[in-house]
Amino acid sequence: MGKATTEELTARLLEEGKGRTTGDWFETAAKIWTDRLDDPATGAALLHVLASLPDVTVEGATTDRAGRAAIAISTPVEKPGGWFPKQRQYLLVDPETGYLLATESVGLSSDEDAIGGPVDTPATIHYKVWLKSAFVTDTQTRP
Template sequence: MNDLLSKLLRAADPGTVKRGDPLSERGLRELAEYEAKETAFERSRRRDVHTPAEWRTWRPAALATGGAFFVMLFVVVFALASILRPAPAIAATPPLLEVTPVSAAASELLKEMETMRRTGQESGNTIRAQTWALNTTFAEDGTTEFTVVEPQWSETTFQADGSVQYRLVAAEPFPGQDDDTLPAPGTVLVDETFPPGDWDAPVEDGPPTRADEVGAYLSAFAGDEALSAGQTLREISTIVSNYLLTPEQEAALIGYLSGVSNIQVSGSTTDRLGRTGIMFSATDRAPGEYEDRLIISPRTGQILAAETLYSGTTRTDLQAPAVVDYTAWER
């Protein structure tokens, strides 16, 4: 490992887990072993969901009312909350991550992480992730009933015969969260196996292995030729959730980021699975309202987590700064 990333790791003290942190990776994996205790939460069928153009949701057609990308569907609804009346009560949101400033430039760190990831290990055949996403429920008259963060754990396994198994489980609430309105942890929300050809993906092919080809791929992937830095971070997080990336593909995504303007280094942090990472951020997608973040490991160069931070003043159901969505991939 190079000297710069070694110093960052030592400064971050990655062995320290703070009181009140969410479950460990082992604990999250054990959630999948719980038996389903109740059916999917009834109010999930009453959601009125509207999806902004820049945050698309892909689902298998077989799950038209809640499927493989059910988690992502929850995330998008918060964009409408500021224009609905009457205003809901202030929603409790996950605690902010502690961030320690680092002096290195984003481009420098990302280039080093690209090199590190390109020679790293394969990711296996399963995508596992913990997600905390803000979900706003609307009444029939369009008013906001309530806003709540819904914790979930997902596992997507790509079998050798082309079939895909998808499992979605209610996860542990964040520390201090009122969980009276949430499904019990371990409740199985979705457990489906899709035959070869039935699993929908954003596009047929995953990302390229060359950084200089990623820009064109992202434009086609997003349907937008002029992505902001924040949009770029979000599109990359969607890719990580939907494709089994090879080291070369993930390295290309990270290498491409090194040349994107308006991406800053927020600092070193410990993510919600207890891992040390370097947080990169952008505020140009919705200036003054939202900050998009991506956390990458200085040990392996792998993308560990992504989150969106609300920093505005127009929403009545949130107290800024507030984490409105978070995805941590078990890698």
């Protein structure tokens, strides 16, 4: 059995993800990408799913924390009872490959009691950056 096509992966993701919010999908995209790094069919399927969701904003061209060109997309997220109950999640996508480069969560409001004091918002509260990687045969070879 060969690798799944983009269309098959998109259909599988949508079926398995029924009931997820757009914010849930942003988190799921980061988890899937961590497991399937540099797989073009997975990257394309994730972009197809994300493009079909409500409340997704294309923020435009930017650079990630590693200085690479990116297109940012975002969605608002509510996390009641959390330290930052109102957030905006960002996915940064390579404009040439469609690969996910980074994720960022920005707190838009804070619960001063939970945090122990005031925090100026907006504030980046989490980010993840995927740098170039590859499997190598030994510890002496660089990817």
